[in-house]
Ligand SMILES: Nc1nc2c(c(=O)[nH]1)N[C@H]1C(S)=C(S)[C@@H](COP(=O)(O)O)O[C@H]1N2
């Protein structure tokens with residue numbers, strides 16, 4: 001293992017995992033370390049980034065579907081982030097609370113991968129990922145992506161509109177929300193084993209209107225290849241106008257419901273991570289500003305955060321009748 005000075009985009013440990021701050025404190029107490037320890041790395045990080053990226057999609061049976069044609073409608077105001085950053089700088093608590101989870105994530109089997117569709121639907125059903133991929137059309141979209149921790153990237157996701165998944169599921173008219181769940185498998189998830197106090201499984205939710213918005217993508221790949229495990233293989237959500245924690249990874253269940261789902265992060269700390277979580281530069285997180293964001297892979301370049309992460313034309317209408325609700329965090 002190599003210890004070296006952090007690069008510009010690697011914010012110090014104390015700021016790098018604010019989403020984990022509460023739980024880290026609990027873990028320190030639980031371990032009887034009386035508030036010490038967790039910051040011992042100071043300004044240093046362990047670099048687990050390989051020089052040459054491994055073939056993260058080795059053996060993936062869906063390989064032949066990539067690369068998919070790019071949808072030119074989704075334009076960026078910045079360069080696409082170099083591939084090595086988004087595939088080695090991740091948030092995926094199932095494999096630990098640091099950003100260096102790509103290696104442990106390789107332990108996650110992605111086949112067979114069964115997806116349960118249940119709740120307020122015409123007929124509950126289970127579908128395998130490869131059967132689902134046969135009935136949808138993949139496309140590539142360049143999206144900005146903004147983590148609540150004030151770092152951002154620009155990524156070529158491949159996937160299909162979530163609208164197609166909703167049509168496939170045939171929800172009843174009474175369904176108002178879709179609740180999405182990540183796998184719960186402590187035998188493959190070091191995070192679930194080592195941090196049993198987290199409210200596993202990871203859960204997120206959207207209104208049906210959000211889920212069927214043109215922007216909302218079920219992502220199955222990135223950089224013209226099947227999705228690496230650390231980015232949420234084989235199926236994850238991408239909602240680019242919301243903070244990144246809404247974009248739940250490695251989904252195994254979609255439940256249609258008339259009750260607003262309570263997410264993983266909302267269960268942990270509702271005052272900081274709410275249901276709506278739309279990006280807004282003017283509404284600070286209780287512990288830091290959201291006015292600017294650091295572009296990963298650029299030696300610390302910061303740019304202004306945009307309202308709805310720059311996607312207001314697509315989504316502002318969704319919230320017209322929701323004034324007074326806590327739409328921004
Ligand atoms: N199941 C699951 N999904 C998750 C997370 C997680 O810890 N577990 N982290 C979220 C957060 S905070 C972010 S910023 C994005 C990161 O996605 P990336 O690693 O592909 O950049 O995934 C989101 N989806």
Ligand SMILES: [Mo]
Pocket residue numbers: 019091147148149243244245
């Ligand atoms: Mo995040």
